[in-house]
Amino acid sequence: MEAKITDFGLSRFLDQGQSKMITQNICGTPRYIAPEIIDKGEISFKSDIYALGIIIIELLVGMKMISLENIYRGDTIVLKESPASA
Numbered sequence: 001m002e003a004k005i006t007d008f009g010l011s012r013f014l015d016q017g018q019s020k021m022i023t024q025n026i027c028g029t030p031r032y033i034a035p036e037i038i039d040k041g042e043i044s045f046k047s048d049i050y051a052l053g054i055i056i057i058e059l060l061v062g063m064k065m066i067s068l069e070n071i072y073r074g075d076t077i078v079l080k081e082s083p084a085s086a
Contacts (some may be wrong), residue, residue: 028051030066031054031064031065031066032050032051032054032055033047033051034046034047034050034051035050054066
């Protein structure tokens with residue numbers, strides 16, 4: 001197994017004093033997108049913490065926490081489905 005680090009250029013800088021950003025264009029892997037981004041389009045540092053938390057849990061348990069059988073239903077799954085049990 002090899003670790004790979006990539007940067008897709010999805011990040012944006014916030015202006016000084018700005019704590020979140022509102023967007024209508026959501027980019028990213030559905031299983032790692034925080035529910036508040038999908039639901040309201042609000043992006044903040046908490047969104048990154050959510051994604052990092054999912055990645056850490058997956059590394060520890062060795063499986064994907066959210067199964068995306070249908071990628072087009074990804075937003076519904078993140079908002080409503082409970083995480084897989086280890």
